[in-house]
Structure formats: structure tokens, C-alpha cells
Amino acid sequence: MNPLKRIAGWLAASLLLLAAVPALAGTITGSAHDFTGQAWSGGRICVACHAPHKTDTTTTDAPLWSHANSAATYTLYSSPTMNATVTQPGGGSKLCMSCHDGTVAVNSFGGVTGTTMISAANNLGTNLKGSHPIGFTYNTALATADGSLHDPATRTVTIGSGNQTRTGTVNAMLLYGGKMECDSCHDVHNTFTVGGLGTGLVKVDPSGSKICLACHNK
Known part of the structure; x- marks a missing residue:
């Protein structure tokens, strides 16, 4: 095959592949954490x-x-x-x-x-x-004692929106070392945020209080 035709074929295939890759839901560029200005x-x-x-x-x-x-x-x-x-x-x-x-x-x-x-x-x-309190252990024992919290080991939650979504237990998706921290609700890198700019870089859809109900059962 002509080398030029081969290169042209590779370029065409590469462009098709790039077009097929879904765009990320968010990036730091343009977000509240973009300090380039x-x-x-x-x-x-x-x-x-x-x-x-x-x-x-x-x-x-x-x-x-x-x-x-x-x-x-x-x-x-x-x-x-x-x-x-x-x-x-x-x-x-x-x-x-x-x-x-x-x-x-x-x-x-x-x-x-x-x-x-x-x-x-x-x-x-x-x-x-x-x-909202942070720096506390959120586990099955706390959920049982409290009565108004979902068990983080079994409760599932979806973070992000569009092409960038992840679903798993509260323990896996929101907690860090089993604790509730700032980044349990917020995504500093704006990858899994919901609603775009001006929404506090939250991971879980805030409409209908979904972000609250991810952990609270009332």
C-alpha cells in the first residue's frame, strides 16, 4: 500500500476513535478552581x-x-x-x-x-x-444508633452526571477512611460534579434533596 494512503487511513481511524470517546462531564478548566485568570x-x-x-x-x-x-x-x-x-x-x-x-x-x-x-x-x-458536620465516622453502627441515617454499607448512590457517572455504596462513593469529609459531597477537580458551574461542585444531584437523601432517610 502507498505509505501516504496508509498514513491517511491511520489519521481517519484516529479521528473516528476520538469522536467516539465521550466527553468528560467536567474539568477544572472554567470551574471555580480555575485560577488561570x-x-x-x-x-x-x-x-x-x-x-x-x-x-x-x-x-x-x-x-x-x-x-x-x-x-x-x-x-x-x-x-x-x-x-x-x-x-x-x-x-x-x-x-x-x-x-x-x-x-x-x-x-x-x-x-x-x-x-x-x-x-x-x-x-x-x-x-x-x-x-454540615465533617470529620466523623459514618458506619453501620452509627446508622443503627441514629435511626435517621441509611446504612452506608448497603445504601447506593450515583455521583456525577451525563457520561461521567459512578454508582456504588455510600461507603465506596462518598466516604474517606469511613469518614464524612468535605470531599464526600464536593469534587475539587470538577470531574463528577452535577449541574455545572455555580452549584458548589457537588457530586450528587441536589434537586429534590437527592444529595441529602443519599445518607439521610428523612
């Missing part, structure tokens, strides 16, 4: 949290972490009707709070500390009493 980012997206070299390998659950960590101690949610024991945020929650508690600059990465703080609307502060 900020001068301190240098037009880069991942640099706000990650770096391929000289990263912080001591931070739990943080691949190639490069952002400054918060040293804050948080005022925790409490309620006389709550059966779970709430502890200080851990894992992914601590990483989220390193930007969202307003104590560390958003542009504090790569060993350089800036002064651009996160906007007031997204600044949760260090008082978490008014937010």
Missing part, C-alpha cells in the same frame, strides 16, 4: 495545589501537594441529637480548609506565601458550627 498563577491551573517537584510529601491524602497548610483549630458542629463524634477535619477536608478557612492565602504555594485571600463568599472561617 489570576496573575499569581502564571496562567497555570494545577499550580495552586500541586507541583511535580519539591512537593510536601508529609501531608496526608495530598498527591504532589504544594499549597501551604492551615494551622487552624476549628470550632466544631455540635447537637444534642447527634450520635456521631465529630473530630477536627482530616484528610481531604484539611486540604480544602487550607484555602477555605481564610487563614492562608490562596496563592501560598511552592514555598512562596502571597497575600491574596479567598473571597468572603467562599471563606468558611474557622467556626464550623453552622456547617
Whole structure:
């Protein structure tokens, strides 16, 4: 076969293959975590949290972490009707709070500390009493004792929308180390979010309170 015809055939097949691949439901580009418009980012997206070299390998659950960590101690949610024991945020929650508690600059990465703080609307502060509790173990024992929670070992939930959906138990889809954390409901990378921009990067469809009913049975 003529080499040029062979190359043309390969190109045509490649284009057909690419056309058949479904688009991702979301990417960081254009999301609330796209900081390319900020001068301190240098037009880069991942640099706000990650770096391929000289990263912080001591931070739990943080691949190639490069952002400054918060040293804050948080005022925790409490309620006389709550059966779970709430502890200080851990894992992914601590990483989220390193930007969202307003104590560390958003542009504090790569060993350089800036002064651009996160906007007031997204600044949760260090008082978490008014937010959904995080940092607690959510298991069958808690669901049984509480009575108003689904058993995370058997309750199924679907995260994401469109071509990017995953279905599994609450334990597999939403919990981290068996605990409820920030990233139980939110997807920092915007891959499995529902509803597009302006919806808080939530993993589960918020319409009809589906995101609440994934865990709560009333």
C-alpha cells in the first residue's frame, strides 16, 4: 500500500476513535478552581495545589501537594441529637480548609506565601458550627444508633452526571477512611460534579434533596 494512503487511513481511524470517546462531564478548566485568570498563577491551573517537584510529601491524602497548610483549630458542629463524634477535619477536608478557612492565602504555594485571600463568599472561617458536620465516622453502627441515617454499607448512590457517572455504596462513593469529609459531597477537580458551574461542585444531584437523601432517610 502507498505509505501516504496508509498514513491517511491511520489519521481517519484516529479521528473516528476520538469522536467516539465521550466527553468528560467536567474539568477544572472554567470551574471555580480555575485560577488561570489570576496573575499569581502564571496562567497555570494545577499550580495552586500541586507541583511535580519539591512537593510536601508529609501531608496526608495530598498527591504532589504544594499549597501551604492551615494551622487552624476549628470550632466544631455540635447537637444534642447527634450520635456521631465529630473530630477536627482530616484528610481531604484539611486540604480544602487550607484555602477555605481564610487563614492562608490562596496563592501560598511552592514555598512562596502571597497575600491574596479567598473571597468572603467562599471563606468558611474557622467556626464550623453552622456547617454540615465533617470529620466523623459514618458506619453501620452509627446508622443503627441514629435511626435517621441509611446504612452506608448497603445504601447506593450515583455521583456525577451525563457520561461521567459512578454508582456504588455510600461507603465506596462518598466516604474517606469511613469518614464524612468535605470531599464526600464536593469534587475539587470538577470531574463528577452535577449541574455545572455555580452549584458548589457537588457530586450528587441536589434537586429534590437527592444529595441529602443519599445518607439521610428523612
